[in-house]
Amino acid sequence: MVDLxxxxxxxxxxxxxxxxxxxxxxxxxxxxxxxxxGIGPVMAMAxxxxxxxxxxxxxxxxxxxxVNKGGLVGGAIPAVLINTPGTPDAAATALDGYPLSKRGxxxxxxxxxxxxxxxxxxxxxxxxxxVAAPLAVVALxxxxxxxxxxxxxxxxIIAGLVGDSIVKGVIATALGILCATxxxxxxxxxxxxxxxxxxxxxxxPLAAVAIGMLVVAEILxxxxxxxxxxxxxxxxxxxQVAADRRVSLAEYWGCRFTMLRGAAIGTVLxxxxGIGSTxxxxxxxxxxxxxxxxxxxxxxxxxxxxxxxxxxxxxxxGANLIPLLTLGIPxxxxxxxxxxxFMIQGIQPGxxxxxxxxxxxxxxxxxxxxxxLVNFWVGQLGLRFWVRVVRAPESIVFSxxxxxxxxxxxxxxxxxxxxxxxxxxxxxxxxxxxFGYSVIIFIIAFFLGSRFELSLSQAMVILDGKPARxxxxxxxxxxxxLALLSIYWLGVRAPRKQRQRNANG
Amino acid sequence: MSANxxxxxxxxxxxxALFFIVIPFDTEAVDYGWVRxxxxxxxxxVVLTIAGAVLAIAPSGTTDLSRREFGRAGIYLxxxxxxVFLLQHLDFLIVAPAFALILxxxxxxxxxxxxxxxxxxxxxxxxxxxxxxxxxPLP
Numbered sequence: 001m002v003d004l005x006x007x008x009x010x011x012x013x014x015x016x017x018x019x020x021x022x023x024x025x026x027x028x029x030x031x032x033x034x035x036x037x038g039i040g041p042v043m044a045m046a047x048x049x050x051x052x053x054x055x056x057x058x059x060x061x062x063x064x065x066x067v068n069k070g071g072l073v074g075g076a077i078p079a080v081l082i083n084t085p086g087t088p089d090a091a092a093t094a095l096d097g098y099p100l101s102k103r104g105x106x107x108x109x110x111x112x113x114x115x116x117x118x119x120x121x122x123x124x125x126x127x128x129x130x131v132a133a134p135l136a137v138v139a140l141x142x143x144x145x146x147x148x149x150x151x152x153x154x155x156x157i158i159a160g161l162v163g164d165s166i167v168k169g170v171i172a173t174a175l176g177i178l179c180a181t182x183x184x185x186x187x188x189x190x191x192x193x194x195x196x197x198x199x200x201x202x203x204x205p206l207a208a209v210a211i212g213m214l215v216v217a218e219i220l221x222x223x224x225x226x227x228x229x230x231x232x233x234x235x236x237x238x239x240q241v242a243a244d245r246r247v248s249l250a251e252y253w254g255c256r257f258t259m260l261r262g263a264a265i266g267t268v269l270x271x272x273x274g275i276g277s278t279x280x281x282x283x284x285x286x287x288x289x290x291x292x293x294x295x296x297x298x299x300x301x302x303x304x305x306x307x308x309x310x311x312x313x314x315x316x317x318g319a320n321l322i323p324l325l326t327l328g329i330p331x332x333x334x335x336x337x338x339x340x341x342f343m344i345q346g347i348q349p350g351x352x353x354x355x356x357x358x359x360x361x362x363x364x365x366x367x368x369x370x371x372x373l374v375n376f377w378v379g380q381l382g383l384r385f386w387v388r389v390v391r392a393p394e395s396i397v398f399s400x401x402x403x404x405x406x407x408x409x410x411x412x413x414x415x416x417x418x419x420x421x422x423x424x425x426x427x428x429x430x431x432x433x434x435f436g437y438s439v440i441i442f443i444i445a446f447f448l449g450s451r452f453e454l455s456l457s458q459a460m461v462i463l464d465g466k467p468a469r470x471x472x473x474x475x476x477x478x479x480x481x482l483a484l485l486s487i488y489w490l491g492v493r494a495p496r497k498q499r500q501r502n503a504n505g
Numbered sequence: 506m507s508a509n510x511x512x513x514x515x516x517x518x519x520x521x522a523l524f525f526i527v528i529p530f531d532t533e534a535v536d537y538g539w540v541r542x543x544x545x546x547x548x549x550x551v552v553l554t555i556a557g558a559v560l561a562i563a564p565s566g567t568t569d570l571s572r573r574e575f576g577r578a579g580i581y582l583x584x585x586x587x588x589v590f591l592l593q594h595l596d597f598l599i600v601a602p603a604f605a606l607i608l609x610x611x612x613x614x615x616x617x618x619x620x621x622x623x624x625x626x627x628x629x630x631x632x633x634x635x636x637x638x639x640x641x642p643l644p
Contacts, residue, residue: 051634167556167563170552170556171556173552177549178523178550190533192532192543224578410643423586423589427582435509436512436568457539495565
């Protein structure tokens with residue numbers, strides 16, 4: 001376990017002025033890009049990663065966490081104002097946020113979103129801080145066989161839950177693992193699948209693949225969907241009475257159970273791999289509507305609807321780090337990006353992090369709590385400004401974002417070869433999305449691929465090449481059985497039931 | 506043939522090509538150890554072949570295909586590739602503004618102020634941040 005001195009030292013690092021500055025910068029950037037329809041926190045994080053190379057690990061990761069948290073708050077603004085969520089996570093927020101805005105209360109709607117978001121986020125961060133260290137101690141007792149089984153289980157869950165076809169999920173997983181095998185193999189250190197490009201000896205560059213598939217492919221998709229039309233300017237009415245410009249304490253207190261429920265849903269779903277914040281938002285919204293005495297008012301501008309979705313989708317952020325920090329397995333694409341930031345900084349995420357980098361981890365926890373406070377204050381002060389950001393033309397947003405991608409990847413890979421890989425990854429990501437293959441699954445499998453191969457190699461040595469010896473590892477056996485069960489459940493049973501429901505009308 | 510069947514067939518053939526041609530040709534043969542250099546890539550190829558065949562036989566999931574959008578995306582990608590090619594020969598401060606301007610015009614932006622901002626201030630700020638603030642060279 002980490003001793004108290006390390007914890008205090010880590011928290012001390014987090015509260016240093018330079019770190020505060022990076023958290024503030026991350027939150028401001030996150031809220032800014034979140035407010036731009038089309039550029040979410042995931043895109044912003046992916047673009048920002050190469051720019052954090054020059055920083056120490058704590059400011060770099062704290063900055064990225066700030067971007068992620070700020071982005072979730074910012075994403076609610078266009079959802080509320082123009083019914084166009086800045087991030088998919090905020091899609092459910094538009095259900096009540098936009099009607100409330102249309103009723104002439106856009107500031108009340110955006111402020112409720114901000115308060116609920118910060119509340120949910122803080123809740124899940126506290127859960128993360130409380131459970132991560134004990135879970136890491138348990139995780140340390142697991143060996144390569146259990147880790148391998150856990151990864152197979154995580155892949156089966158992610159493949160089943162993300163996207164609408166488990167077969168396509170399996171294909172995306174296999175493709176991700178295949179791409180991760182390019183370069184030197186971990187056991188024999190012999191080069192493979194590098195096609196004569198010596199730049200590929202170290203494998204496909206993480207930043208190039210992540211930025212290409214997550215950012216450039218998304219920009220291409222949005223550009224291709226545009227047909228030369230520019231977004232019309234947002235009408236601005238500033239005729240709200242004082243009571244409609246704020247959320248009173250009574251209104252906030254009245255939403256406490258809704259927010260707590262949402263935060264709990266977001267935390268539980270966030271801790272499981274594959275279930276993203278969008279699902280958490282919609283699930284929390286449905287739960288709030290079901291629990292409400294006035295369910296008919298949902299969808300017509302009920303602040304409980306906003307509170308439910310925002311507390312849940314923001315709670316996912318902290319909880320996503322539970323499997324990442326304890327097992328080294330990212331449960332979402334933003335967690336996968338944080339893992340890549342760790343790896344670029346030369347840090348291997350997993351249970352050993354608490355032993356080897358305890359000070360950094362507690363610094364990260366401190367930065368997360370601080371980011372919530374900063375998120376609140378920046379949101380309070382910046383809402384009026386972000387409302388104007390929503391009106392920024394897509395032409396300037398996308399051209400600047402593409403240039404940032406090129407420059408970012410050039411800086412991280414040290415040449416234009418990496419930029420070419422980024423463009424190839426973008427083309428592959430675009431085609432995969434068009435044919436319904438999940439890019440998220442691909443990225444998670446790609447990031448975990450090398451660890452998967454190493455664990456497989458170690459597990460085979462431990463089992464002496466005899467799968468029957470799995471019987472000596474009941475936890476691993478149980479996880480593999482769970483993986484089979486989840487493939488059956490999500491890939492066979494659930495689609496069959498869906499077909500039956502469709503047939504019955 | 507539906508898009509799902511077509512993609513399943515393609516994935517299956519891709520898996521076969523990997524297994525029989527690409528992996529043996531581009532992976533060194535090692536005759537010791539449980540997990541050899543070709544083991545995981547070959548396993549992934551087998552999974553691709555089988556899963557692709559399953560998808561071709563029993564298509565599932567949705568697709569989001571539009572020939573026109575594919576064409577447009579191709580144009581934007583080609584523009585980005587041209588910019589990357591030109592960056593090998595010309596300075597960032599020459600290529601980036603031209604790239605941003607052409608991209609904005611292609612998107613449909615015609616307002617002079619935004620065009621100037623996008624083609625001038627955007628690349629200028631990025632250049633400043635990378636070379637002056639972070640001290641990293643740009644092409």
